[in-house]
Amino acid sequence: MVVGAFAIELDTVVIGAGPGGYVAAIRAAQLGQKVAIVEREFIGGVCLNVGCIPSKALIQAGHAYHNAKGGDAVFGVSSNDVTLDFTKTQEWKDNTVVNTLTSGVEMLLKKNKVEIIRGEAYFNNEREFTVMGEGDTHQLYSFNNAILATGSSPIQIPGFKFGGRVVDSTGALNFKEVPEKLVVIGGGVIGSELGMAYANLGSSVTILEGSPQLLPTFEKDMVKVVEKEMKNIGIETVVNAMAKEAVDNGDSVTVKYEVKGEAKEVTADYVLVSVGRRANTSDLGLEAIGIELTERGLVKVDNQGRTSVKNFFAIGDITPGAALAHKASYEGKIAAEAISGKPAAIDYKVMPSVAYTTPEIASYGLTEKEAKEKGLEVKATKFPLAGNGRALSLNAGEGFIRLVATKDDHVIVGAQMVGISASDVMAELGLAIEAGMNAEDIALTIHGHPTLSEAVMDAAEGVLGMPIHM
Secondary structure, three states: OOOOOOOEEEEEEEEOOOOOHHHHHHHHHHOOOOEEEEEOOOOOHHHHHHOHHHHHHHHHHHHHHHHHHHHOHHHOOOOOOOOOOHHHHHHHHHHHHHHHHHHHHHHHHHHOOOEEEEOEEEEOOOOEEEEEOOOOOEEEEEEEEEEEOOOEEEOOOOOOOOEOOEEOHHHHHOOOOOOOEEEEEOOOHHHHHHHHHHHHOOOEEEEEOOOOOOOOOOOHHHHHHHHHHHHHOOOEEEOOEEEEEEEEOOOOEEEEEEEOOEEEEEEEOEEEEOOOEEEOOOOOOOHHHOOOEOOOOOEOOOOOOEOOOOOEEEOHHHOOOOOOHHHHHHHHHHHHHHHOOOOOOOOOOOOOEEEOOOOEEEEEEOOHHHHHHOOOOEEEEEEEHHHOHHHHHOOOOOOEEEEEEEOOOOEEEEEEEEEOOHHHHOHHHHHHHHHOOEHHHHHOOOOOOOOOOHHHHHHHHHHOOOOOOO
16 A cells, blocks of 8 residues: 655654664754654664673673672672572663663654654655655655665674574674573674673673784783683683684584684574674665775765765765764764764764773774874873772772873874773863864863862873883
């Protein structure tokens, strides 16, 4: 049945209601446009529903359980008969955390008069699209501009078909009970985060990583701090491991892999495959209207997110670069402003990269190596958290902050941290890089005592060659 033979007119349509799409829709509406957003599954996208947010909830639950079982013993705290009701953990994650945020996003869209359309969109041409809704209903829409924010899906590798005991990150977030044994294929951010979460929740975890280093997008000295904690909580890590096949044994799964040509295997209750994500660019009709894609199926865009078709913009995971929720949100604002005639342009100078491992890792701007490759003369200075009073009072003296600054005028061009609450502490340095601040600006700013942020000040003093606490 066809419903709506006449097109409903829009200024801007956004396809996908994830962290890029809903932000773009709201910003476009704030700038005076008539906006609709089309979503086939979850308001809030992967991030809010089966990604960033629920994974952090499980990580926090893991910390709570681990500490209750004896992790707080250093403080003189001991507990007997500690148990985990994982059903309640999952209910809290889904109902209190996820549902609160997703319903909040839906409220914000409605508050800004963004029309929410449920269904799948297909572009008929450069000015019209059809939404296929429930049953056999179709509705035609016309538009002036479109923002593509369709996100990405987990990559499935040969020999590891998703289903049963082979799960992707969504499956791992929705286990009914904590696996006794879990194998993780892929020691990147998602694999390492979930591996540590389940180890803290009681699983025996093995992480297989194909490259020579876990968390390969981060510098080795930071990763070593995380690897030490992985060992402390019983995680076995294997690098240079090439996964070959998963064999379902009925009540378990055996993972066959090779390390430098030597065949090995490990058996577990489940195997989590976390080796990257692919762009959701198929079944939209993009090729028919001439939108250019890269060899990897990503949408080619300019510095405003504009595609090869001038009234189409693309943001987030379907464009080149890291698949990060905050990148998508940032790009969504730029695209909405560009459509509205604002002089907006994308600048990735600061783009944060964070791993919610234990301890956390965060990186902003350039590493020392990247800065030198760009021809900059820089100085990199570390400050150990073992010298920070607040970190020690939290029993979290592992790790460090590193600042990368130009040698002549001490302008901060990069910063990295491995340590407790790195994801929050590093925001100050993101602002410093964005604003072009130098080490003097940070060192001369009074930081509260005792705080973790004092380590930022101490690192800045190190750049100036006058550190007080190291």
